[in-house]
Amino acid sequence: GHATLASAFVVFRCLEPGRRIVIFSSKSGPLKVEQQDDQLRMEFPTLEPQSCAPPAELLAGLRRQPREVLRAEKYLAVYDSEDEVRSLRPDFELLKRLDCMGVIVTAPGKEVDFVSRFFAPRVGIPEDPVTGSAHCTLVPYWSKRLGKSQLHALQVSPRGGELFCEQLGDKVIIAGHAVKYLEGTIYL
Template identity: 50%
Template sequence: MELELYQVDAFAEGVFSGNPAAVMPLYEWLSDELMQRIAMENNLSETAFFVRKGEYFELRWFTPELEIDLCGHATLASAHVLYEYLDYTDPVVVFETRSGRLFVDREGDLYSMDFPAWPCSGIQVTERVAKALGARPAELYMGSRDMMAVFESEDQIRALAPDFRLVAQLDGMCLICTAPGLDHDFVSRVFVPEVNIPEDPVTGSAHCTLVPYWAKRLGKSKLLSYQASARGGLLQCEDLGDRVKIAGKAVTYMKGTVIL
């Protein structure tokens, strides 16, 4: 069996930046075990698989260890593959996922994703969090999936050197760290050692939590975000109430054939 495979840098201005995702278009679903083994072999934070079902596409995401409920950069990468390589011409891609229907449209070289908003509630800043991050955040929040630590400056975010063993013991899948930006509305870094991703380069799904928080705090609906990982990534965001728009560019790094 031979299957097409694409590797795409999402939220990237060029190769070697943004967040790399593998994308595998399928005519029919493989077994869960085989998809998990392919994701493990790819050894990227996410591998996306999709199958066309009439006017929409079923989309699933796998880390090297497990299937997850929502992934932004691999969704953007999947839309990029459809438009660039699979002759998709409709104005919007509709993905059916474990997080409901997600929508992606393209304007020029910018892909815009329509995702659910995930509000969060303030909780007490604990010693466990401060020790795990090696720094004490000014505020701490818990959302439906992730924990979010808010700092006072971009310099603090860039200087973080977490103890990933301790971060993995905290509540939530992702630990999002964020602060006001110097050249952007806000900056962030995202740590996910629970699923063996010490630091995710650019995390679209984290902005389901980040965008509602910063829109309310800054009193504006349109926001420019930068994820300050080593690779870095720029995201154009908009708060829509119960939904958020998350937009960025994508660049193909590699395409090839998997032989099984």
């Protein structure tokens, strides 16, 4: 996700400024990035979460009881408030024992539709700053709960990130802003 957006940003801003769509070839198939105004938009498949019985390691690892637990490719733990999500201090050793890549935690947002965090210690990422793949599960969940297809989200990791999402049939559209961080020359 991050590398794809960064590459598209370079194409749109530096290599081909008039271009509005770029399609990259990847192991998982074509990845389409579209520039719309000042945002970059990517299309992903929906990963609809289903209710499940939470494993003991999940509950102990989160150290705070969620209101609801679901699962798609990742566990989804739903809390009542943004403050609960922000204050979580998980036990990463316990979360490593889970039988999936990671855990999404979410709650309604104070100034956005929902907030989230994503923990994946099993694959060496205690907390991911911004996780597009998590939103493939979050967007269908919140779209149904809130009764709307366009959602404004905030991933409240220490670095954080703002996402503009849309449920479009069996697809999730995720949009956001990209900025140039560094420009330079490397001599080989």
